[in-house]
Amino acid sequence: MVQLFVGWPNFWRLMRPIVAVKIQFEVEIVSEEEFEAIDAAIQEAAMQEVEATSRKTRPGLLTPLDKFRGGLGYLSVSDLTAQFWCEQQMEYNFLAPEPKPETVQMQLGKDIHMARELELYDVVDIKIESKEDKWATRFLNCLNKMAFLDAQQTIRELPVFGEPFQLGVFVYGIIDELHFNEMGQLEISELKTRATNNSLPSKAQQNKNFLQAMLYSIMFNDLLEGKLATTTLLSKFNLNGLAALSEDVVKFANELRIPCAKLIQIADLMLSRFKTSNIPKISSVVVEYCSQFSHEEIHKTCLQLDESWAHSKLVTMLPYWKGERETIGVEIEEAWKCHRCEFADICTWRIKKDEECRKLK
Numbered sequence: 244m245v246q247l248f249v250g251w252p253n254f255w256r257l258m259r260p261i262v263a264v265k266i267q268f269e270v271e272i273v274s275e276e277e278f279e280a281i282d283a284a285i286q287e288a289a290m291q292e293v294e295a296t297s298r299k300t301r302p303g304l305l306t307p308l309d310k311f312r313g314g315l316g317y318l319s320v321s322d323l324t325a326q327f328w329c330e331q332q333m334e335y336n337f338l339a340p341e342p343k344p345e346t347v348q349m350q351l352g353k354d355i356h357m358a359r360e361l362e363l364y365d366v367v368d369i370k371i372e373s374k375e376d377k378w379a380t381r382f383l384n385c386l387n388k389m390a391f392l393d394a395q396q397t398i399r400e401l402p403v404f405g406e407p408f409q410l411g412v413f414v415y416g417i418i419d420e421l422h423f424n425e426m427g428q429l430e431i432s433e434l435k436t437r438a439t440n441n442s443l444p445s446k447a448q449q450n451k452n453f454l455q456a457m458l459y460s461i462m463f464n465d466l467l468e469g470k471l472a473t474t475t476l477l478s479k480f481n482l483n484g485l486a487a488l489s490e491d492v493v494k495f496a497n498e499l500r501i502p503c504a505k506l507i508q509i510a511d512l513m514l515s516r517f518k519t520s521n522i523p524k525i526s527s528v529v530v531e532y533c534s535q536f537s538h539e540e541i542h543k544t545c546l547q548l549d550e551s552w553a554h555s556k557l558v559t560m561l562p563y564w565k566g567e568r569e570t571i572g573v574e575i576e577e578a579w580k581c582h583r584c585e586f587a588d589i590c591t592w593r594i595k596k597d598e599e600c601r602k603l604k
Contacts, residue, residue, distance in 0.1 A: 306566035308412065311337040317404075317479055318564065320416030324455045326560050328447070328580070331572035331593075335586040351535040352436040356419070359434065360399050369495055375486040375506045382506075382513045383496055392429075392522050397422040404479075405462040405471050408554050412561050413479040418459045421525070429522065430545075431460050432529040443532060443542055447577060452530045453546060457553040460525040469518035473511045482506060572596070 305313070311334075312318060325333040336343065371377050381402045388398040401418040420432040433456040435444075443449070465471065477484045484507030488496075496503050503509045526548055532541040562568045572592030573580050581587045 304566065306564060307334070308564040308566075316481060317413040317415055320414060320455055320458050323414065323458065323557075323560060324451050326563070327451050327454055327556060329573050329584070330560075330563060331570055331590060332580075332584050332586060334570050335590070348436075348438050348535065351438075355436050355533070355535065355538065356434060359420075363397065363399055367495065370489060370491040372489040373486060374480075375482055376489050376492050378480060378482055379488050379492050379506050379509050380495070382509045383492075383499060383501065385513050386501060386509075386516055387499055389516050389520060389522070392421060393520060395423045395427075401463075403459055403462040403466065404476065405465045406475075407458060407461050407465070407557060409470075410557055410561050412564055414458065414462065416455075416459050416462065418463065421463075424527070428527060429525050430527050430529055431456050431463075431525050432531055433459075435530060435532050436535045437532050437541055438535055439541075441541060447580070449530070449544070453528060454553060454556060456528040456530060457548060457550075460528060460548050461550060461553060464524040466514070466517040467520065467522060467524055469514070471514060473507065473514055476510055476514065477507065482510075484510065575600075 308316075308318070312322070322333070325336070369376075369380055371380070385402055388401050391398050397420065399418075399420045401421060402415070403418055404413070404415045406413050418431060419434050422430055422432060424430045433452060435452055437444070444452075473484075484505065486506055488504060488506060493504055496509065501509065501512065503512065527545055528548055529543060529545045531543045533539060534541055563570065570592070572590065575596065578593075578596075581590070581593055584590070587593060
């Protein structure tokens with residue numbers, strides 16, 4: 244069972260002056276032969292991807308993408324921001340026998356995000372019977388929220404996916420918030436909670452947060468440009484486009500006036516919706532810091548979307564995932580991060596750098 248957050252009922256219940264948006268889509272009905280041809284193209288794309296990866300990596304060795312994300316075949320934006328902070332620490336976390344337990348601060352942050360989402364949406368329970376059902380609900384969620392963006396309304400928790408800068412690694416993430424600013428520009432807002440009432444994180448942590456928001460923005464803008472094909476999307480998530488969806492999912496789609504019974508129909512409709520919409524590209528990024536205890540805003544920082552900066556970071560980070568270089572840790576200028584790292588005593592990168600410093604002395 245999954246929970247989706249749907250906007251119209253809550254808007255009405257709170258009697259806000261917002262006009263409900265009626266979603267109308269044209270659904271192309273194709274024959275079974277055409278479906279089979281499409282599915283064959285998906286499988287062919289998947290095989291080409293595997294063969295290309297095999298050619299680029301050394302025989303018999305798994306890449307970090309295969310080793311740590313082999314069951315998925317893609318990265319989350321959170322994976323990339325963890326790598327940006329410290330690649331060696333991220334790898335140790337993957338290798339740990341048990342996942343890191345959730346802290347009180349992490350739970351407080353989740354609660355605040357949930358409260359904000361519930362300001363706009365009601366919860367809808369949907370029975371999920373397959374991974375195709377799970378992704379169908381996410382794609383339907385995108386379609387639902389795109390209608391609100393068309394009406395220049397604020398949306399929260401929007402899934403995005405793509406291959407930033409076509410660098411060979413597929414990425415998935417969820418945008419905290421999209422809204423239109425005073426100048427009518429589409430703006431992304433990333434919420435970060437703090438355990439203190441009046442302090443900002445370090446510059447390194449702020450850069451990590453900006454990278455996260457910028458990656459979301461780049462993938463969203465790429466979707467608007469139509470850079471992602473349906474066959475690529477389904478193959479990257481290892482989904483069967485012809486899979487029949489569960490009764491609950493089909494019912495939810497019908498309620499959204501999207502009469503689709505196959506995953507490939509919903510995926511294709513969603514990507515077409517992005518490409519043909521009049522929604523402007525994201526041009527600016529906002530990171531908001533608020534207190535976990537008072538829930539009051541501590542600070543809000545706004546930057547213009549800087550694709551060249553984000554690209555410069557990814558071209559050094561992504562070769563690690565493709566097995567094209569060894570793991571690296573932080574440089575001496577950021578060695579202060581090690582004092583807060585639980586792996587400091589066993590970190591081979593730290594030991595190596597310490598030995599290098601001793602030799603120089």
